[in-house]
Amino acid sequence: MHGIIFSQLRKYVETKQGGPAWNTLLKHAQLENRAYLSVSEYPDAEMEALVSAAATMSGQPATAVLEDFGVFIAPTLMNMYGHLIPGDWKTLDVIEKTDETIHHVVRVQTPGAKPPVLHTIRRSEDEVVLIYSSPRKLCALAIGIARGVAKQFNETIEVAQTKCIHNGAPHCEIVFRKGWKFW
Numbered sequence: 001m002h003g004i005i006f007s008q009l010r011k012y013v014e015t016k017q018g019g020p021a022w023n024t025l026l027k028h029a030q031l032e033n034r035a036y037l038s039v040s041e042y043p044d045a046e047m048e049a050l051v052s053a054a055a056t057m058s059g060q061p062a063t064a065v066l067e068d069f070g071v072f073i074a075p076t077l078m079n080m081y082g083h084l085i086p087g088d089w090k091t092l093d094v095i096e097k098t099d100e101t102i103h104h105v106v107r108v109q110t111p112g113a114k115p116p117v118l119h120t121i122r123r124s125e126d127e128v129v130l131i132y133s134s135p136r137k138l139c140a141l142a143i144g145i146a147r148g149v150a151k152q153f154n155e156t157i158e159v160a161q162t163k164c165i166h167n168g169a170p171h172c173e174i175v176f177r178k179g180w181k182f183w
Contacts, residue, residue, distance in 0.1 A: 006036035070144020
């Protein structure tokens with residue numbers, strides 16, 4: 001996993017819990033004295049250990065931690081990749097076209113990068129279905145990033161996960177709707 005995720009996780013933990021919390025988290029994850037550089041790659045297992053430790057420490061499920069982290073990291077990702085987003089796009093456009101724009105650039109610029117494979121179905125102007133596939137199984141992070149992107153656009157989205165790899169499905173299906181509740 002790319003180091004930017006780890007460095008942002010550190011900022012997230014320090015923002016939520018204070019500066020010393022990162023070292024406590026590393027200790028709980030049995031990764032004491034580990035440093036993460038934004039430009040390096042690290043084993044997925046280390047992210048799993050950190051998220052698991054954060055969930056235990058916070059008393060929340062890992063999915064809640066990942067979703068909250070996704071909301072937190074969205075502004076940074078928008079700053080990093082905002083130049084790829086046309087000015088007339090909104091939240092659902094970003095969700096719909098992330099794989100062909102942002103993930104395409106990540107794959108080209110970082111050989112060996114493995115962002116999740118995202119397919120989308122645009123059902124209407126107000127609805128996109130995201131089909132998420134990744135051995136990392138970070139669908140909750142994807143949901144959080146989408147919620148964070150919506151905040152960046154001052155929009156409201158509703159989210160319903162209709163299939164999940166954590167429940168035995170071959171991939172996740174996540175429905176995003178703009179501006180009104182539907183479940």
